[in-house]
Amino acid sequence: xxxxxxxxxxxxxxxxxxxxxxxxxxxxxxxxxxxxxxxxxxxxxxxxxxxxxxxxxxxxxxxxxxxxxxxxxxxxxxxxxxxxxxxxxxxxxxxxxxxxxxxxxxxxxxxxxxxxxxxxxxxxxxxxxxxxxxxxxxxxxxxxxxxxxxxxxxxxxxxxxxxxxxxxxxxxxxxxxxxxxxxxxxxxxxxxxxxxxxxxxxxxxxxxxxxxxxxxxxxxxxxxxxxxxxxxxxxxxxxxxxxxxxxxxxxxxxxxxxxxxxxxxxxxxxxxxxxxxxx
Amino acid sequence: xxxxxxxxxxxxxxxxxxxxxxxxxxxxxxxxxxxxxxxxxxxxxxxxxxxxxxxxxxxxxxxxxxxxxxxxxxxxxxxxxxxxxxxxxxxxxxxxxxxxxxxxxxxxxxxxxxxxxxxxxxxxxxxxxxxxxxxxxxxxxxxxxxxxxxxxxxxxxxxxxxxxxxxxxxxxxxxxxxxxxxxxxxxxxxxxxxxxxxxxxxxxxxxxxxxxxxxxxxxxxxxxxxxxxxxxxxxxxxxxxxxxxxxxxxxxxxxxxxxx
Numbered sequence: 001x002x003x004x005x006x007x008x009x010x011x012x013x014x015x016x017x018x019x020x021x022x023x024x025x026x027x028x029x030x031x032x033x034x035x036x037x038x039x040x041x042x043x044x045x046x047x048x049x050x051x052x053x054x055x056x057x058x059x060x061x062x063x064x065x066x067x068x069x070x071x072x073x074x075x076x077x078x079x080x081x082x083x084x085x086x087x088x089x090x091x092x093x094x095x096x097x098x099x100x101x102x103x104x105x106x107x108x109x110x111x112x113x114x115x116x117x118x119x120x121x122x123x124x125x126x127x128x129x130x131x132x133x134x135x136x137x138x139x140x141x142x143x144x145x146x147x148x149x150x151x152x153x154x155x156x157x158x159x160x161x162x163x164x165x166x167x168x169x170x171x172x173x174x175x176x177x178x179x180x181x182x183x184x185x186x187x188x189x190x191x192x193x194x195x196x197x198x199x200x201x202x203x204x205x206x207x208x209x210x211x212x213x214x215x216x217x218x219x220x221x222x223x224x225x226x227x228x229x230x231x232x233x234x235x236x237x238x239x240x241x242x243x244x245x246x247x248x249x250x251x252x253x254x255x256x257x258x259x260x261x262x263x264x265x266x267x268x269x270x271x272x273x274x275x276x277x278x279x
Numbered sequence: 280x281x282x283x284x285x286x287x288x289x290x291x292x293x294x295x296x297x298x299x300x301x302x303x304x305x306x307x308x309x310x311x312x313x314x315x316x317x318x319x320x321x322x323x324x325x326x327x328x329x330x331x332x333x334x335x336x337x338x339x340x341x342x343x344x345x346x347x348x349x350x351x352x353x354x355x356x357x358x359x360x361x362x363x364x365x366x367x368x369x370x371x372x373x374x375x376x377x378x379x380x381x382x383x384x385x386x387x388x389x390x391x392x393x394x395x396x397x398x399x400x401x402x403x404x405x406x407x408x409x410x411x412x413x414x415x416x417x418x419x420x421x422x423x424x425x426x427x428x429x430x431x432x433x434x435x436x437x438x439x440x441x442x443x444x445x446x447x448x449x450x451x452x453x454x455x456x457x458x459x460x461x462x463x464x465x466x467x468x469x470x471x472x473x474x475x476x477x478x479x480x481x482x483x484x485x486x487x488x489x490x491x492x493x494x495x496x497x498x499x500x501x502x503x504x505x506x507x508x509x510x511x512x513x514x515x516x517x518x519x520x521x522x523x524x525x526x527x528x529x530x531x532x533x534x535x536x537x538x539x
Contacts, residue, residue: 019494023531026498102454102501108361109452109505117454117503206502209517212525216518 029094030207036087038200042234045197047071048175049237051244055172060255064244065169068153092128099124120202123195130192138178149178149185155261168257170265176248177262180271186242193238201231251275288313290375291333291382292322294341300392307341308333308382311371319366319374319385320345320355323397343397350511353446357397358386363451363509366397388451390458404445407467411487415480427478440473440519442512449506449516461495465506468497469519475526488523488530497523 018025047067055062074080099121106118136142138151151174152158156166179185205227208214214223251274254262259275289310297304309326310333320343327340343366345355350368357366360378366385374383391399417423429437449465450456456464471487474480491497500520507516 022494023492023496023498023527027528027531098501101457101460103457104454105452105505109509111505111508113502113504113508114454117501209502209521210498210500210524212521212523212528215521215525217515220517220521 025094027211029091029098030203030210032087032091033095033200033203034207036084037091038204040084041196041200045193045234045237045241048241049244051172051175051248052240054244054248054253055169057253058255060169060172060258062169062172064175065153065171068171069169072153088131092124095124096128116202120199120206123199123202126192126195127199130188130196133188134192138175147181147185149181150174150265151178152265158261158265161261161264165257165261165264168255168261170258170261172244172248173250173254173258173262174265176245177250177266177269177271179242179245180248180250182270186246189242193242194235197231197234197238201227201234204230249274252278290371292326293382293384294326294396295384295386296341296396297387297393298395300394304393307338313372315372317371318348319357319359319369319371319383320348322371322383323366323385341397342395344394344399351444353401353444356388356446356448356451358384358388358451360384363388363448365446365511368511388447390451390453390456391447392458399447401445401447404447404450404466407463408445408470410463411467411471411490412483413467413470413474414483415474415477416482417479429478433476437473437476439514440469440476442514443469443473444512446511448509448511452505452509454503454505455499455501460499462499463491463495465500465510465516465520468500468523469514469516472519472523472526475523484526485530488527491523492527492531497527 047064050063050067053063055065071077102121104114104118104121106114133144137144137147137149141148141150150158152170154166154170155161155168157170161168179189205220205224208223209220214220250262250269250271259273262269289312292309292311294307294309295304296307309329309331311322311325314321323341323343330338330340332338343355343357345367346352347354348367350365353365355366356363359366359369359374360380360383371383375381385397387393387397387399391401391403394400443466445466447466453462453464456462468491471491475484475487497520502517504517507514510516
């Protein structure tokens, strides 16, 4: 709607604030999606891919645990976390607003690029819902509809775990449990991760146009190959992570310490543990 | 009315009609004899001369807009079988063969106010050209002398943008350009670039970029790239959008450090 500057009150103030900073907000929306959120997702998926390598039979440590420990040892982790929330929140609020001001027309104009335009908006919404569910269950340990999938990097993070087990690495078993709890969770992760990765790679492609990096059709095409390559790489990481989580045998692969901590955290496992013949 | 010869082959034309912008739209169907090489305009002329629907009702002749009849003025742009295009360069036989249907559907463009039937008001496009100052500033009280030289390469690139006929296809197909928003769309952005690249037109570059960085400017583009695909003049519209995007990035950085 054309802005009506004659109206007053808080709505008009917000409106004119948005209009006066239109260009800045749009470019910050682009930047906030690529840099903080995007770079975090790359490192997150790379870390998760380490799950495919499993863990040491005796110590329970592995590449994945190593990466998780590294993240937990980072200084100012809460600042990083809140920074990410700020970036995601900003990107999501503006993104949703932009999404619903457009009017897709794929039915009439079914060009591949137009489908990509619509997909970018759909995957954005899916990614937002997925990220919320993912963090609510694994990070905040919310029990959503009985779907309790807690994540504790180490024993000490759970107050009910006795002192003796504080250093027991729990990253891999608990992530594996989170996914093995139901095929619906696996589906949620496959759909959510694919949507998020697509959204980021396609966003990287369109951002190059918006910022004026790729200014010829040939340049857009070449940059498209780079973005498609990134999509394949990130999806490979994601598949490796899901494979790692699903192939971990909770009954057999955990160390004795891990099994004890696991049974404390998850008193009634919804994944049957086959512990016969443990060595 | 001239009754169609029963031995003559005919086809149906469904037209979305509207008496005015404020009135509800309705569909009417007409039967038109097949003639070799007839375009949509001649089909509409036949209907104007024989304004009787297939249900036998005599109605007001259908209103449409047209000008050059050779796809250079843009006036006859409408939605033919769901796709925006110039109706003068649309041959009925080819259209029927393309869709494989026994009828052709005509609708007015959906992004502009309807004057009547297939005739829309494209004023917003001309207003947008004014907004982005799509001209060369040469008004003055004295002879400015000859303008600066342009290289053949520059001419070649700019010639593509000069082909724009303000028809509105790019805006009709754009998911970001709606009746109730202020987005200027590919047409005005490409024209802004056309004059930003002109050696004398460059004098207004800063003002054009200021306008295009505000609400409704280039940043509202959603990169669906429909514009470049439906453009009948094959103007590289997505390249124009990207190039203005680059000019805006540079403009914003310069402003950040040196604007007063």
